[in-house]
Amino acid sequence: MLYQIKYILPLILSFCTLNSALYFHIGETERKCFIEEIPDETTVIANYKVELYDPxxxxxxxxxxxxxxxxxxxxxxxxxxLSRVYSSEGRFVFTSHLxxxxxxxxxxxxTAWFSGSQLRVHLDIQVGEHAIDYANVAQKEKLTELQLRIRQLLDQVEQIVKEQNYQRYREERFRQTSESTNSRVLWWSLIQTAILLVMGAWQMRHLKSFFEAKKLV
Known part of the structure; x- marks a missing residue:
């Protein structure tokens, strides 16, 4: 049971972040960056709107x-x-390959169009099947309500498979990092032990030579 919870909980948390809306303030020359953990071959659509501060x-x-x-x-x-200049309101789309x-x-x-004022940027990021406009899909492909629902379920299953593969990928990377760290710690311990042994042998030999020179032994 604990093993199942270990793998199900990160999957649930990852789905909670598939659709995230926020806003932030930005000034001249400022740069705001966000990190999104995305599976491979997944479409991301971000809608945004820029507002100008009125003093x-x-x-x-x-x-x-x-x-x-x-x-x-x-x-x-x-x-x-993706690197492109957009207008004050719109959306941008990209597909992850890794x-x-x-x-x-x-x-x-x-850097000079709003005289040191502030902008408020509303940003709504949609990932996976959340980025699909099913109303538009139904209209283009002339799908019935049942067919559209089946299409949604298939897309959700596909997204779940991608998320599970991504979680396995993260676990593999974490295991590789842990093994690499353990290997480095082991080698560092062996090197320290070897250095201590060499220093101990050198000190004993030096002391022996010192005692023989003083004719104490």
């Missing part, structure tokens, strides 16, 4: 069309898979 009202208002965001996405190998932590960075497309 007169003390709140945020819709930004002008000239204000945009530069979006950059890097995979676990630190390779850039499992692991993907870094999503957003920053302003200029």
């Amino acid at each position: 007169r009202s003390g709140g945020f208002m819709p930004s002008s069309p000239g204000i945009g965001m530069h979006v950059e996405v890097r995979d676990p190998d630190d390779k850039t898979i 499992p692991g932590e993907h870094v999503i960075c957003m920053f302003s497309n200029s």
Whole structure:
């Protein structure tokens, strides 16, 4: 039972983060980055909206069309898979080709257009089957309600399989790291022991030579 909980709990937690909405503030030259753990061959859709701070009202208002965001996405190998400037409101899409932590960075497309003010960026990240617009799919493929539901279930099963494979991948990487650490600790202990033995033998030989020179033995 404990073995099952060990593997089911991370899977449940990972599904809780498949659809995450948030907002953050950003200033001139600032760069905000987020880390998303994504399985391989998984589509990610992020919707965003930029608002400009209004000092007169003390709140945020819709930004002008000239204000945009530069979006950059890097995979676990630190390779850039998306780098593009978008408008003040819209969405960006990318597909992961490697499992692991993907870094999503957003920053302003200029450094002089809002005079040191602040922007509020609303960001909604959808991963896997959550990124699929099933209403649009049903309309394009002319699916009945039952067929659409079956399609949703198949997509969910496929996503669960990807998440399980990703959890196995993480466990394998963790085991490799643990084994490597244990091996390094073992070798360091052996090296320390060898150094102590060599130093002890050298000290005994030095003391023996000293006593013989003083004719104490």
